[in-house]
Amino acid sequence: MQQIKLAIIYYSSTGANYQLSQWAAEAAREAGAEVKVLKVAELAPQAAIDSNPLWKEHAEATKDVPTATNDDLDWADAIIFSAPTRYGNLPAQMKQFLDGTGGLWSQGKLVNKVVSAMATAQNPHGGQEMTVQALYTTMHHWGAIIASPGYTDPVLFGAGGNPYGTSASVDNGKIKEDVQGAVKHQTRRTLTIAGYIKAGMGQGQNG
Template sequence: MTRILVLYYSSYGHVRELARAEAEGARSVAGTVVDIRRVPETVPEAVRSKAGYIEDDTPVAAPADLTRYDGIIFGTPTRFGMMAAQLKQFLDQAGGLWAENALVGKVAAVFASTGSQHGGHEATLLSTHIPLMHFGMLIAGLPYSFGGQTSVSGIVGGAPYGAGTIAGSDGALRPTGIDLAGARHQGAHVARIAARLAGADLEREVA
């Protein structure tokens, strides 16, 4: 079985919706087991409540959990053109995995939610790739085999660097059908790559 983790941080639910679509896409690939986890919250409850953050009962992951998976799909909102601090703090705690080369060769992908079309959407996807490459992970984007990302019929999130959605400055926009389809496509794309790599490793072991 190929094991995929969808790991995310979400303040207002947009990234969580995409995470569920990513997981759905990964599960569509035969022989794939998918877990959805979130990174720990760092914002005090009083601040979260005042800001209208969602309540989220998704189980929390620990950095050590990452070693159990063949592929990991990371989701984050955009914070000034970069990943959210919560996800960055989680990755910063994975130094032991880096020292042990524990994530080398695993497939990684990123998806994001941004307040506006030009508010750092692609910058967030690309800059989140950087620490993953330091871990030695293999980056999978959102290939143009998903034609939805070329749509000009409305506001569409995502890019060749990963799936995404545009939330609007007040968070009122929800992921569109194209956004969710893109996330499912990316999830399946990651699962297929991870399965091929895992199968190649198994063949080498048998040989």
């Protein structure tokens, strides 16, 4: 099977979704994928960031993480998104990034990308599922292939059992549940499906 190119694109204010992205990257590299970990551009004013010590600390710690662009989407065979919920929806930073993909979409370059998503909130029922599904709505418009984890491994139950994508509750930037195994399973599943799609497209081009 050809090497899969995976873009892990996240937004994180205090570090939880950055941590989820790091676990995903670790699993992907273990599986032999070529990996990019990328953040979406920050839209909040510096004053807001500076007013929150955790936010300010995380922004400084990750200042060298590359910012995601449409070229990264074009490059990738598979994409894993990770973002906190904002009132049960996507944060503006992630929505802004997605809203900027119209050029690729109009050229059909997002069709058959294999995508999956993760989310966090302050509380276990704080909107994570809605946030993941809001992102998947955009993916349907792309014509992407959604690789949700479902209940394909027992590790998912220990992480809260979210079938749409790994989710976690966060306190002061720290993830409360043990979700590392679920993140890694979701990543491997995404890569497996991307491998099937890439192999099938290659056969179609050569057949």
